[in-house]
Structure formats: C-alpha cells, structure tokens
Amino acid sequence: MTEHTPxxxxxxxxxxxxxxxHQVDEAxxxxxxxxxxxxxxxxxxxxRAPAISWWSVLAAWWRPMVxxxxxxxxxxxxxxxxxxxxxxxxxxxxxxxxxTLSVVVGDGQxxxxxxxxxxxxxxxxxxIALQRGER
Amino acid sequence: xxxxxAGEARDGEGRQPPDAWLAQRVxxxxxxxxxxxxxxxxxxxxxxxxxxxxxxxxxxxxAQETFLRALDHIRTFDASRPFAPWLYTIARNTARxxxxxxxxxxxxxxxxxxVAGDDPDPEQRTEQAEIRSLVATALDELPDQQRTAxxxxxxxxxxxxxxxxxxxxxxxxxxxxVHHARRALRERLGPLLGPGADQ
Numbered sequence: 427m428t429e430h431t432p433x434x435x436x437x438x439x440x441x442x443x444x445x446x447x448h449q450v451d452e453a454x455x456x457x458x459x460x461x462x463x464x465x466x467x468x469x470x471x472x473x474r475a476p477a478i479s480w481w482s483v484l485a486a487w488w489r490p491m492v493x494x495x496x497x498x499x500x501x502x503x504x505x506x507x508x509x510x511x512x513x514x515x516x517x518x519x520x521x522x523x524x525x526t527l528s529v530v531v532g533d534g535q536x537x538x539x540x541x542x543x544x545x546x547x548x549x550x551x552x553x554i555a556l557q558r559g560e561r
Numbered sequence: 562x563x564x565x566x567a568g569e570a571r572d573g574e575g576r577q578p579p580d581a582w583l584a585q586r587v588x589x590x591x592x593x594x595x596x597x598x599x600x601x602x603x604x605x606x607x608x609x610x611x612x613x614x615x616x617x618x619x620x621x622x623x624a625q626e627t628f629l630r631a632l633d634h635i636r637t638f639d640a641s642r643p644f645a646p647w648l649y650t651i652a653r654n655t656a657r658x659x660x661x662x663x664x665x666x667x668x669x670x671x672x673x674x675x676v677a678g679d680d681p682d683p684e685q686r687t688e689q690a691e692i693r694s695l696v697a698t699a700l701d702e703l704p705d706q707q708r709t710a711x712x713x714x715x716x717x718x719x720x721x722x723x724x725x726x727x728x729x730x731x732x733x734x735x736x737x738x739v740h741h742a743r744r745a746l747r748e749r750l751g752p753l754l755g756p757g758a759d760q
Contacts, residue, residue, distance in 0.1 A: 431736070432743040434715050435750070439692050441700075443717045444607040444620070459603055462625055463596050469632040474590030 580644035588635050599628055602645070605727050606652045608719070612712035613656035613705060615697060623659045627652040646729025653705065692753060699749040703742050706730075710738035711746075 580601070586594030603624070610623040631638075631651050638647055700708055709728065713719040714735065721732040721739075728735070 431740040432747050434743065435696065435746060438689060439696050439750075440716050441611075441693065441697060441712075444604070444611045455603065458607075458621075458624075459596070459599055462599055462603070462628055463592065465625060465629060466595055466599075466632050467592065469629065470587075470590045470592050470595060472590075473588065473632075473635070 711742035
C-alpha cells in the first residue's frame with residue numbers, strides 16, 4: 427500500500443467503544459461474564475456427560491441373561507403354536523335365515539338368491555326355480 | 562487439572578495456558594476453562610458484533626449467543642488450529658443472522674449515548690448526535706471485514722496485530738481494511754469535514 431492512509435475521524439464522531447477503551451466499567455464486564463458462564467453451564471454439563479450411542483445401548487441390552495430369556499420366550503411361543511388344534515374347516519351349513527356369501531356375491535340374481543336362501547327368498551321365485559329344475 | 566484452577570494455570574514462567582489447551586479442557590466440559598476463554602475473548606467478541614450491529618440489545622444478545630454457539634460446536638474445533646479465528650467466524654455469523662432480524666427491533670443504538678459533561682451545550686450535543694448518526698450509517702455501508710477492522714482499530718484501540726490474530730488474516734490486510742474504511746468514510750462525510758477532507 428503506497429497510498430497515504432487518511433487520518434482517523436474525530437473521536438467524538440465515532441460510536442462509543444465496547445472494549446479496552448472502557449476499562450473503567452469493570453463491573454459491567456464482570457456481570458456480562460457471570461451471565462455468560464451461568465448460561466453456559468447446561469451445555470458444559472452435557473459435555474461432561476458420557477456420550478450415549480445406539481450401539482452402546484444395544485450392547486448393554488445384548489447380554490447373556492437377556493438373550494437367554496429372549497430365546498426361552500421365543501421357544502415357548504413356537505411350542506404353543508405347534509400344539510394348538512387346527513381351526514375347524516368351513517363345511518358346516520350356516521344357520522337357517524343367514525345370508526351366505528354366495529347371496530352377497532350374487533348381487534340380487536334370482537338363482538343366487540334361490541341357492542342361498544331357498545324358498546324363504548321368495549315363494550314366486552321358488553316356483554320359477556322349481557319349474558326350471560334348478561334345485 | 563481440577564475444575565477450578567484452569568484460569569490459574571501457569572507454566573513455570575507465569576505464562577497463561579494457550580487457547581488450544583483451554584479449548585480441549587472445554588471439550589471435556591470444564592467450566593473453569595470455559596470461563597478463562599470467555600474472559601479472554603469477551604471484549605473482542607463484543608467489538609466484533611458491535612461492528613456489525615447497531616442496536617445495543619442486539620450486541621448484548623449476539624455476544625452471549627456467540628459463546629453459547631461456540632460451546633455447542635466445541636467438539637468440532639480442531640485444537641491444532643488457532644482458536645481466535647474460529648470464534649471470530651462464529652461471532653461474525655451470529656451478528657449477520659441477528660442483523661437480518663434486527664429490523665424487527667428498535668432500541669438504543671450502540672454509541673448513541675452522549676456522555677453527560679462532554680458537551681454541555683444542547684445545540685452542539687444535538688449536532689454531535691446527528692454527525693454520529695451519519696457516521697453510523699456510513700459505517701453500515703462498508704463491507705463487514707472493513708467495518709470490523711475499522712471499529713477495532715479506530716474505536717476499540719486494538720493493535721493491527723491483535724485484530725489480525727482474531728480475524729485470521731495478516732496485519733497488513735488489517736491496515737489495508739482500515740485505510741479503505743477511513744477513505745470511504747471521509748468521502749461520504751466530506752462536507753462535514755470541510756476542505757482537505759481526503760487527508
């Protein structure tokens with residue numbers, strides 16, 4: 427820089443300093459420092475606390491006793507499943523007056539109504555079906 | 562070292578512990594190390610955020626927030642690198658973020674206080690306040706680095722080397738920033754300064 431540096435502006439025109447030039451206000455700086463250190467304490471406490479990661483939690487859980495208990499529970503559940511009686515097959519006739527699935531699927535078709543509900547569906551319909559030999 | 566003697570730590574020749582060492586203690590959560598670092602850098606950080614913000618309340622909040630943000634990220638600090646520029650970057654970014662929101666708040670501007678007894682004439686005092694307002698507006702138009710260097714050198718009385726250490730640049734660059742800032746301000750305030758304003 428070969429150019430001459432301009433003189434500073436008159437001091438009274440400049441904003442008030444906040445730093446070294448105001449050494450007299452030590453109490454203010456001390457108060458600021460105390461406020462800061464108090465606000466920082468929770469973050470410092472977090473830094474002091476040991477870090478907890480997901481794998482450390484997993485490692486703590488995966489201990490022999492815990493794994494043995496988990497294996498035992500799994501084996502008991504499997505044995506219970508194997509020894510349960512199989513569910514009954516759906517061959518029994520539905521109780522009288524119950525609409526069967528075929529009626530629902532038939533969506534009102536006369537033949538489906540007849541097959542599903544028989545004479546209860548409609549006497550006239552029953553007659554037609556009998557005449558056609560559908561039952 | 563125990564919790565309460567980081568600030569008192571001295572080597573055999575009475576020198577203070579280096580920033581990097583203190584920062585490593587802070588990484589381990591030592592309150593005393595944090596307090597010592599804060600004591601060292603509280604005023605420079607106030608000066609940096611004070612150079613970028615005009616509202617006194619914003620300066621207070623931004624300076625405190627700078628240290629708390631530094632603490633939140635202290636584990637990312639590389640102790641093999643200088644601490645001051647790392648903290649300066651956080652201070653600058655914090656102040657910039659505050660500045661974006663500053664228009665929502667209006668309070669007492671930094672430097673607007675006229676010290677009682679300096680100038681008892683009310684008319685002159687009003688004139689001084691107007692000039693200060695013009696200077697503050699002209700300062701706002703300077704690039705951030707120029708403004709910070711100017712403020713710390715011409716207002717806060719830091720040396721070029723101290724500013725350079727804080728900003729992570731060399732002292733010659735600091736002087737260049739001050740040179741350009743003074744010239745820009747004199748051009749802007751020329752009519753107030755009268756003949757020979759460019760000197």
